[in-house]
Amino acid sequence: MTKIVVVLAAVAVVAVGATLAAAARSASPPVAAVIAGCEKDSLTLVEDGTLTKWVYTPFNKAFAPGSKSFDFDINQISYTPARAKVVTFSAPYYRVNQSLVVVKGTKIASVRSVKGLRSYKLGAQLGTTSYQYIVNRIKPSQKPAVFPKNDAAVQALKNKQIDGLVVDLPTAFYVTAVQVPNGRILGQFPSTAGGEYFGMVFQKGNSLAGCVNKALAALQRNGQLARIQQQWLAKATGAPVLR
Numbered sequence: 001m002t003k004i005v006v007v008l009a010a011v012a013v014v015a016v017g018a019t020l021a022a023a024a025r026s027a028s029p030p031v032a033a034v035i036a037g038c039e040k041d042s043l044t045l046v047e048d049g050t051l052t053k054w055v056y057t058p059f060n061k062a063f064a065p066g067s068k069s070f071d072f073d074i075n076q077i078s079y080t081p082a083r084a085k086v087v088t089f090s091a092p093y094y095r096v097n098q099s100l101v102v103v104k105g106t107k108i109a110s111v112r113s114v115k116g117l118r119s120y121k122l123g124a125q126l127g128t129t130s131y132q133y134i135v136n137r138i139k140p141s142q143k144p145a146v147f148p149k150n151d152a153a154v155q156a157l158k159n160k161q162i163d164g165l166v167v168d169l170p171t172a173f174y175v176t177a178v179q180v181p182n183g184r185i186l187g188q189f190p191s192t193a194g195g196e197y198f199g200m201v202f203q204k205g206n207s208l209a210g211c212v213n214k215a216l217a218a219l220q221r222n223g224q225l226a227r228i229q230q231q232w233l234a235k236a237t238g239a240p241v242l243r
Contacts, residue, residue: 059149060127063087068203072212076168078129079199088204091213092197094229098133099172099188099239101157101165101180108163109186114138114242123162125150129196130166133189138166154179168196169239187242 062073065086078096079089100117102109108120117138123145124131134144145162147153150171157165158180167175169188176183202209219225 059125062201071202071206071208073201074198075201076170076198077201078168078196080129083201086204088202088206088209089199090202090209091216092199093216093225094170094198095191095195096168096170096198097188097191097196098130098166099169100186100242101167101172101175101183102163102186103157103160103180104182104184106160106163109184111186112240112242114189117164117242120163121145121161122164122166123147123153123156124166125153128167130168134166137189151179157183168198172239185239187240189242 057068057070057073059075059077062068062075062077063083063086068087072090074093077083079092083089100122108117111117111120114137118140119142120140121142121144122134122138122140124134124147126146126148131144131146134140145153145156147156150167153162153165153167154175156162164186165175169185172185172188176185200209200212216225
């Protein structure tokens with residue numbers, strides 16, 4: 001029996017006649033209401049006598065060079081050319097914008113443009129595309145705060161050590177719904193050229209990527225991916241675009 005090891009944030013992925021191992025990647029709750037719901041529904045393969053084993057893989061190790069303890073990771077990991085040099089990415093399962101979370105009633109909460117954000121202290125998790133977006137696109141006058149885990153960044157926002165937290169839009173829904181009750185999504189940022197997307201991560205050259213891409217293509221053709229995103233991420237239409 002083939003052993004298929006998968007790293008997830010709470011995604012049910014199963015295969016015919018296989019043993020499945022899955023993992024959460026951080027100390028935050030592995031079942032994140034909006035995010036996990038979307039990802040769980042995005043990839044459900046045929047199940048037949050499957051056993052599930054959970055393993056742990058830190059975020060940055062998922063796309064670090066070298067061998068992997070999993071077959072693939074569907075954990076809100078954005079494709080970047082640098083990451084793709086050392087791991088294999090699947091086709092997109094979700095195209096995503098970056099967004100900004102603030103605390104209601106603070107001065108930054110009245111800002112309506114990217115230019116207006118530049119005088120504020122912003123933060124993001126280390127090694128994320130959110131941090132790169134702050135540095136390369138927003139270009140604030142103050143040095144951005146960097147945190148090893150998103151939980152620490154969220155706590156800094158709650159403690160008012162930073163004015164705003166940049167995260168991808170699905171994560172922003174979770175942060176404002178669960179982690180920062182008085183938080184709000186100030187807005188989302190325009191898509192960049194080429195468009196950021198979440199893809200599943202494989203050890204470089206893993207042939208399983210081709211099989212997963214076929215499954216994703218089928219989900220796109222029959223409209224299931226679009227329906228899943230509408231179900232779990234419909235709130236996106238309520239997050240204005242900051243220009």
